[in-house]
Amino acid sequence: MVGLSRRRTPEASAPEVPARAEVRDLCVAACPYCGVELKKVPGAATRCPDCHQTMYVRTDKRDQTRRVVTEEQAARIDDAHEVMAAGDLARYDRRVRETTDRLRVRFGYEPAYRDVRWSMLNEDQLTHQARRDYGLYRNTQWKMMEELDRSGPGKQRQALEFALNIFYMDQCEPNNLGGLANAEKFGARPWGPAPKLERGSLTEWIRGRCEKLGITAEQAARDYEPAAERLKMALKIPQQWAAIWPQCL
Secondary structure, eight states, X not given: OOOOOOOOOOOOOOOOOOOOOOOEEOOOSBOTXXXXXXXXXXXXXXXXXXXXXXXXXXXXXXXTEEEEEOHHHHHHHHHHHHHHHHTOHHHHHHHHHHHHHHHHHHHSSOOOHHHHHHHHHHHHHHHHHHHTBHHHHHHHHHHHHHHXXXXXXXXXXXXXXXXXXXXXXHHTOBOBOTTOTTGGGGTOOSBOSSOOOOOOHHHHHHHHHHHHHTOOXXXXXXXXXXXXXXXXXXXXXXXXXXXXXHHXX
16 A cells, blocks of 8 residues: 655745844933932942932833833833733823823823823723623732832831732632623633632731731731721622631731
8 A cells, every 4th residue: 555645845944033122221320310420320229329219220122222210210111011012002002191181181280100000000900800800800909019019108008908908819719701791601710719728928028018017917917807808799709808817827
């Protein structure tokens, strides 16, 4: 029996990889806030010796430049990079402009990017809750926690509450249902399959913030109970907070 002949297909030539654009180093030894001359270019997050603001060094992939920037500029660059990874930068830029315009009318003055970002995170949170995308809801809460934590001592207690929200959700395994009304028919679960009930790096973060606030983690967990109940009702979390925190926190 004559075997089937196997024609060799010509090897496909490897696709040409576009050359990576060279990063232009535009860093200067000067504070981006007050302009005071520095002894050297900062290598990381550094406080200005004159105005005491924190300056950062960022490489902006949008124009391939490396610069010493303010906290707001660093946040804009970081957010743009995250959106670029999803391939949706133009839409994001449009959303920033629209949110800025809306807040300008409400405030009566030019809003800071922090206010614009917080407004968009609030919108994202509501969208994820409505669609029952609880994993995405949890991730948005994490960004809000970080924003509060960067805002200084006055926001530490609020940041702690967001951290406890995240801790509570993580122990119950949040999932994304994508807005499908009948997702459960196909085996999708908004939570689970079962709580992890384990400690992790977030536990240490919570304990560290409690220490700064002069309270114990146990006291913070008890004080959080009303907020936990509200979150449970809003997101239909299956596990009780009181059953989780003593084992994990």
